[in-house]
Amino acid sequence: MGEKQEGFKSKELRRGAKRLLQRDLELTRVREELEQKIKELEAAKEREMVLRIREIAKATDIKRKVEELEKKTKELKDARRALLNILEDVDEARKKAEEERNKTLAIIANLTDGLLVFDSDNRISLVNSRAEEILGVRFEEIEGESISGLGRLPLLRPIAQLVKEKGRVFREEVKLHENLILEVTTTLITREKEKIGSLLVLHDITREKRIERMKTEFVSVAAHQLRTPLSAIKWSLGMILAEDMGPLTEEQKAFLQKTYNSNERMINLVNDLLDVARIEEGRYIYKPVFCDLTKICQAVINSHKAIINRKKIKFEFKKPKEKLPQIKLDEEKISLAIQNLLENAIRYTPPGGKVVVSLKRKKREIEFSVKDTGIGIPKEQQSRLFTKFFRGTNAVRMETEGTGLGLFIAKNIIESHRGRIWVESEENKGSVFHFSLPIGLTSSYRK
Amino acid sequence: MAKKVLIVEDEEILLGLLQKRLKREGYDVLLARNGEEGLKMMRKGSPDLVLLDIVMPKMNGFQVMEEMNKDNQLKKIPVIIISNSGQPVEIDKAQRLGARDWLIKTEFDPEEVLKKVDKQIGK
Numbered sequence: 001m002g003e004k005q006e007g008f009k010s011k012e013l014r015r016g017a018k019r020l021l022q023r024d025l026e027l028t029r030v031r032e033e034l035e036q037k038i039k040e041l042e043a044a045k046e047r048e049m050v051l052r053i054r055e056i057a058k059a060t061d062i063k064r065k066v067e068e069l070e071k072k073t074k075e076l077k078d079a080r081r082a083l084l085n086i087l088e089d090v091d092e093a094r095k096k097a098e099e100e101r102n103k104t105l106a107i108i109a110n111l112t113d114g115l116l117v118f119d120s121d122n123r124i125s126l127v128n129s130r131a132e133e134i135l136g137v138r139f140e141e142i143e144g145e146s147i148s149g150l151g152r153l154p155l156l157r158p159i160a161q162l163v164k165e166k167g168r169v170f171r172e173e174v175k176l177h178e179n180l181i182l183e184v185t186t187t188l189i190t191r192e193k194e195k196i197g198s199l200l201v202l203h204d205i206t207r208e209k210r211i212e213r214m215k216t217e218f219v220s221v222a223a224h225q226l227r228t229p230l231s232a233i234k235w236s237l238g239m240i241l242a243e244d245m246g247p248l249t250e251e252q253k254a255f256l257q258k259t260y261n262s263n264e265r266m267i268n269l270v271n272d273l274l275d276v277a278r279i280e281e282g283r284y285i286y287k288p289v290f291c292d293l294t295k296i297c298q299a300v301i302n303s304h305k306a307i308i309n310r311k312k313i314k315f316e317f318k319k320p321k322e323k324l325p326q327i328k329l330d331e332e333k334i335s336l337a338i339q340n341l342l343e344n345a346i347r348y349t350p351p352g353g354k355v356v357v358s359l360k361r362k363k364r365e366i367e368f369s370v371k372d373t374g375i376g377i378p379k380e381q382q383s384r385l386f387t388k389f390f391r392g393t394n395a396v397r398m399e400t401e402g403t404g405l406g407l408f409i410a411k412n413i414i415e416s417h418r419g420r421i422w423v424e425s426e427e428n429k430g431s432v433f434h435f436s437l438p439i440g441l442t443s444s445y446r447k
Numbered sequence: 448m449a450k451k452v453l454i455v456e457d458e459e460i461l462l463g464l465l466q467k468r469l470k471r472e473g474y475d476v477l478l479a480r481n482g483e484e485g486l487k488m489m490r491k492g493s494p495d496l497v498l499l500d501i502v503m504p505k506m507n508g509f510q511v512m513e514e515m516n517k518d519n520q521l522k523k524i525p526v527i528i529i530s531n532s533g534q535p536v537e538i539d540k541a542q543r544l545g546a547r548d549w550l551i552k553t554e555f556d557p558e559e560v561l562k563k564v565d566k567q568i569g570k
């Protein structure tokens with residue numbers, strides 16, 4: 001083999017080395033590829049793992065959530081059932097309320113009294129059929145109007161006027177025409193102290209008024225008819241007593257005098273009844289003129305001096321320190337009121353007792369009072385003292401005579417003069433009757 | 448000559464009593480039982496004074512006074528009203544029609560009537 005062989009061999013080697021190198025390179029590349037793949041696979045696996053883990057986590061969460069949801073659904077179902085129950089109840093309550101409302105509306109509609117309801121802005125929000133009938137309007141015509149706006153309707157004018165004058169709450173008689181007299185009452189409607197409107201109630205009192213007038217007229221006529229024969233008796237007895245018909249024995253005189261006195265009592269009773277009838281007819285106070293109350297008092301006292309002395313009662317008149325201003329009075333009626341109070345004091349005070357009349361100025365008023373040491377008035381009866389025909393039980397025991405009209409008349413006289421009358425009294429100790437009259441009032445008096 | 452008083456009053460007993468009392472005092476007394484009769488008596492008997500009731504049949508006291516006011520002669524005769532009710536409205540009206548005085552039946556005795564008559568046409 002020589003050189004040639006030698007050459008061949010190294011050629012071969014070189015070729016082999018080259019191949020080896022190539023393979024090595026190849027292997028490295030493959031290895032790298034594989035490693036890369038493994039890396040990729042590992043990354044993929046890792047991702048998959050994470051996903052799985054996530055999925056597993058999700059699944060657990062969902063389960064929990066499902067459980068929660070199921071629980072909630074159950075709760076909801078329960079709630080729904082409960083709600084349905086409530087709804088049923090509410091529905092029933094609503095039905096009931098509606099029924100109640102209809103019933104109330106029916107009651108209002110069928111009330112025999114007229115009813116007008118105003119809302120908190122004083123606008124008409126309801127009128128029942130009786131009110132429509134009385135006033136001759138339909139609710140639709142006046143819905144939402146204010147009371148002053150209603151003055152345009154002739155029948156509502158006096159009522160609107162009243163509301164304007166008297167404010168929101170009052171009770172008054174209103175004569176709309178000859179055959180329709182109403183008692184109009186207004187009241188506030190409040191809920192938890194909050195004003196939510198007002199009511200105007202129209203109560204028809206035409207019939208009551210007619211009966212009352214008939215009664216008063218009857219009393220008036222009867223009393224007038226009684227006066228004529230009573231006058232005849234009085235005059236006859238008076239003349240016989242004056243011995244105009246010939247001389248009388250002492251006994252005859254005494255009896256006739258008693259008869260005369262009884263007749264006087266009868267006349268007084270009839271006069272009282274007539275006064276009451278006139279008070280009720282509303283034509284009692286007549287033409288007030290400026291008077292001196294001290295003088296009037298003195299005159300009434302003077303005419304009772306004799307009886308005061310006869311009963312041995314101590315008497316005192318405490319005159320005012322200053323001269324009182326004159327005030328507008330119906331002198332005759334005020335005298336009568338003073339007389340009624342003074343006579344009571346004298347009558348119900350036992351002999352040896354004391355009666356004090358006093359007159360004084362108190363700011364814008366003149367106050368009269370008569371104080372006695374008489375039988376007094378039981379506490380529980382004092383509130384009825386000024387009512388018609390009332391007499392205290394102890395007064396009746398002491399004096400069977402008496403009509404129970406004197407204080408009623410006195411009260412009416414004083415109140416007609418815009419005054420006040422009141423009493424302080426204690427049984428078995430005595431009474432003080434007071435009245436006060438305003439000074440300087442020239443406005444119209446109640447007739 | 449005695450003064451003449453005409454009493455116009457429908458209540459017989461009061462009429463009788465007044466007549467008796469006035470006669471005893473020396474007055475001449477004429478009687479009438481209603482307004483119409485009263486006016487007739489005034490014209491016929493020319494009294495010096497009239498005692499006049501208000502509520503009477505035929506013609507009441509106010510109507511009588513209205514008639515008197517239309518007559519120049521009768522207008523001069525003083526009138527005293529004898530009222531039953533004594534209501535201020537009534538008295539006021541009588542005074543406006545010219546009544547000189549008035550009295551309320553239940554409050555006066557014939558004695559007091561006499562005083563009022565004396566005061567008007569005293570002897």
